[in-house]
């Protein structure tokens with residue numbers, strides 16, 4: 001089997017060897033015997049085995065070739081098996097595989113320099129973490145120490161990670177299980193398609209969502225508020241773009257009250273949205289930017305907190321009470337340097353922006369016209385969502401919030417049979433391919449989605 005327009009091997013040819021498929025079978029059996037998976041009831045799981053990958057393509061346990069519209073969990077921004085990143089990791093492993101965080105190291109120093117170069121002028125320092133959740137934990141700790149205040153505001157329909165504070169920041173149904181007194185207040189986001197404020201258009205949505213946030217901050221006490229944390233473009237919760245003026249309004253609110261603005265770019269950063277960081281679409285400068293995933297395409301775990309000079313100054317004379325054994329691990333840092341350099345040299349961020357505008361946007365708009373179940377399509381760069389509904393007029397979602405209807409799983413299974421792996425979340429399909437995916441590959445992927453969306457149409 002195997003389908004595709006690019007990547008290694010023609011359809012049906014040059015797939016993984018029989019030995020690789022056999023090893024994949026064994027991996028699956030051992031997985032079911034011994035591996036505990038994230039966010040799942042363990043017994044009912046049937047995880048897809050991945051035995052190989054290259055560029056925008058992966059091979060499943062049976063050797064089928066699939067176009068990876070997920071970038072895994074939206075992290076392989078430079079695609080799978082990028083030779084420059086692999087080479088950098090190998091070279092670093094031979095030179096100096098690991099070193100403790102208290103020592104200076106060339107890979108880490110260069111990664112910090114490159115990352116701060118991509119951010120606003122007054123963001124000049126990076127605290128490296130192992131991933132996105134711990135980046136947000138440390139960002140909030142820094143904001144609390146900087147302001148001497150405790151409360152933090154985060155949005156419903158957000159995702160900030162699975163550790164203690166991060167899961168409390170997260171504004172989705174998974175938060176409930178671990179909710180406790182973490183000093184977090186939640187606000188309703190600006191989400192024009194499903195406005196919580198009865199807004200008729202984006203301008204009204206921005207204005208009303210800002211008034212709501214402003215009221216909450218006042219009622220909870222601006223003088224006790226350390227930080228507001230927001231994804232520039234919320235990802236896991238639906239890739240919904242903030243209406244014009246919204247993020248500027250949040251920035252102004254923070255400025256008025258000395259509140260630290262933390263922009264979580266863990267998913268939206270490093271080119272995903274067609275700019276190095278998604279907040280750059282909206283003309284704001286955060287005090288802190290958190291990142292992970294695309295920083296090195298997830299080849300070696302890495303995240304970080306990039307802070308401006310004012311936050312940094314708080315810890316110039318006073319010790320920062322926090323640290324991680326693997327902060328700025330040389331293998332991860334070398335992978336970051338290579339990934340950022342490759343993205344620059346190969347124009348991946350520009351490719352994401354252009355193909356988002358010229359290929360993905362118009363083709364998804366056509367799906368919306370054709371399919372009664374497609375309520376909304378939205379996105380920018382290589383960061384898109386299709387939202388499925390029972391009724392276009394009422395916008396009743398195909399599933400209520402927090403649930404996934406059976407038809408969504410059927411739809412993804414059919415897409416896989418046809419050689420495409422999309423990401424599914426509740427009533428949405430997310431399209432987040434590597435940033436160097438070609439127009440031809442995207443057209444193939446969206447054509448398959450077009451065909452399988454008939455299943456959703458039939459279900460309504």
Ligand code: PLP
Nearest residue numbers: 131132133159160161266267292
């Ligand atoms: N923040 C955002 C916006 C994310 O999308 C994620 C992961 O999906 C996280 C934080 C958590 O990152 P990690 O899983 O690396 O801890």
